[in-house]
Amino acid sequence: METLEVKKETVAKQTQTINGSQAVLEAFVSEGVDTIFGYPGGAIMPIYDALYDYHDKLKHILVRHEQGGIHAGQGYARASGRVGVVFGTSGPGATNLVTGLADAMIDSTPLVCITGQVFAHLLGTDAFQEIDVINITTPVTKWNYQVTDANEIPAVLAKAFYIARTGRPGPVLIDITKNAQLQLFEYEGYTPCTHIRSYRPKPIVRKEFVAEAAELINKAEKPFVIFGQGVILGKAEKEFKAFIEKAGLPAAWTVMGLSALDSDHPLNVGMLGMHGNYGPNVLTNECDVLIAIGMRFDDRVTGRLDKYAKQAKVIHLDIDPSEIDKNVKATVGVWGDCKETLPLLTKLVEEKQHIAWVNKFNEYMAEEVKEVIHEELNPTDDILTMGEVIRNLNELTNGNAIIVTDVGQHQMVACRYAKFNQSKSNITSGGLGTMGFGLPAAIGAKFGAPDRQVITIIGDGGFQMTLQELGTIMQNEVDVKILILNNQFLGMVRQWQQLFMDKRYSFVDIASPDYVTLAKAYGIEGQRVNQREILHDALSTMLHHKGSYLLEVMVGKENNVFPMVPQGCSVSEIRLK
């Protein structure tokens, strides 16, 4: 017994002298990181120096701009369900990450970002490339921390990964001063973090509230489920499906929840919100029990709050307690991971079918098809529509591809019409609406899900914001298909100017370079299409092309996205034209 104890002691005390940079990379290896997106610079050079020896364990993708790096990290995280890892240097390297951090924060994407920082003794001296990155990033990170001593690195990184991926996920930024990266210390190995006393990612599920929710659902005549990304983040797609199928509940999704439920599932009644489907919006104000799962009642989903689902009892399932009652008062709040709460709820709900009620959604859909969708997907005039491009794409992908969109009209059209038959397939900037997100996020998505077809759909505005990442695609031979829907306008802003500002088109007329030639300069094959006859074949060529490909489709200049809930209106005031 005694000898055993002694042996244990010696094992535990075995240490190794390494520097802080190596400790960072050891942490990555232990956490199962396989890809890092980054850009080097003075203050992060020791880490890059250490990385030189880790090339067999850690893949590093050199991006063309730190914003591209962090969006790639987001795309990776969203496609894989793992933590995205990003490197940037101090000063401008760090400030260039801010947009991505904000995007990841609002869309709950798990990231660990490492920024280099000037030597600790230079902090606060306005040293070259010194910026107070901790204070700049505080409102846009779930957690951030500055390391000035290498001894802290293993524990801090363990905490970073734990915080990023647990509970409601989010971005974490660790700023490491150059001296800590260089400092040699006695490394005792890496211990993953499993508990932080001030942080409770997994709340205890209160069974009595689950029971109350079940009772409301069982009594409901017109129950309606609205779900968001929480279902995907909780990896609870199966549990969700079992729940709605047992109780026969029609379910509509937010943009972030898209792809959690197969597009052709009979209970999938479509999209919520400003450019969502007719039925889900109108019937939100007719249902008697509204069951919100892993969604946060964003204003783009609710429209005017004081006219939102006032008639309904609201059940809200969320892992984040601050979301319950934040925008919409819940009759019953069920705090917890929906992976846990949904099966409990499923057990208590009665097997039912609400045929007449579900049919009502179908009736509204029929009207929407007649008024909007049919013409959008099968236009009769010469002008190509975004909708018909997506329809043709669906016919070729059968819903198997990952679709990464940018922000704007094309994003809404893609969300409305793209078909999905597996989860984690719709990657878009939902909460922040970051133009320029699409191209870099698609690069990350390909590394996160290398076996899947990745298509990024981008507008001519958004593409011009981060097109430098074509260089990343070229150098790393990333197989992403780039589909530019070019309407020669900043279309969404133009649509609002047309509808609400007397057609005063103020600075929305945006010129484009020759994208096909541009792609060629990067060694990427491409084609421009402006005729319907060749659209399908062009899409097929793109999808079957070995390696990356750019397809530019010239679509109608002044087409609008409908239906639409105008800002300040109730969801039931949704316009079909």
Add this chain to the structure above:
Amino acid sequence: MNKQEFTITVYTENHIGLLVRIATMFSRRKINIESLNTSPSEEEGIHRFTIVINEFEEVVRKLARQIEKQVEVLKAYYNTNDEIVWQELALYKVSTDEIAEKVQVERLLREHGARAVVIRKDYTVFETSGHREETDKLVEVLAPYGLIEFVRSARVAIIKASHGFHEKLREFEEAMPGEEQIENEFLNKQEGIFTM
């Protein structure tokens, strides 16, 4: 419901940067902080923020939840003034000649429970503690006699119904919370004091 004074008590880890993280919760929502105090708490290593704001209860409730969501925050409570016992400390610098010569001043100081902290030839520093109206009152009455300097501390407050943080901290320290711990107690509307 009107806006009223609320005292938010936040138990936190003692970390650099946490003050900013908490302060931005208010500034982001354009809420003015009337008073903010950070101090040790009854638990070693646990910090206690006492923040006073003037707001609607609903706003304060949401704010407290956002604060509690921060990784290094253990717990956030909010209370109305009748749920707490509170004090603020004030210091007053007056000319020693003035008070030596005028009996009136000495009487005023005594009436307001002021205590001399420093007496020098040229000036004397008094302190009082109490609610804002009390410390303000003394400023008012001293003004005609040449108040040289005045400063008041942030509010510190004790929650009447609180049993302290010892029990809570033990629960937080356990890797897995026990069954008896009502973790999402904010959902429990019967709670005597407002808490999440």
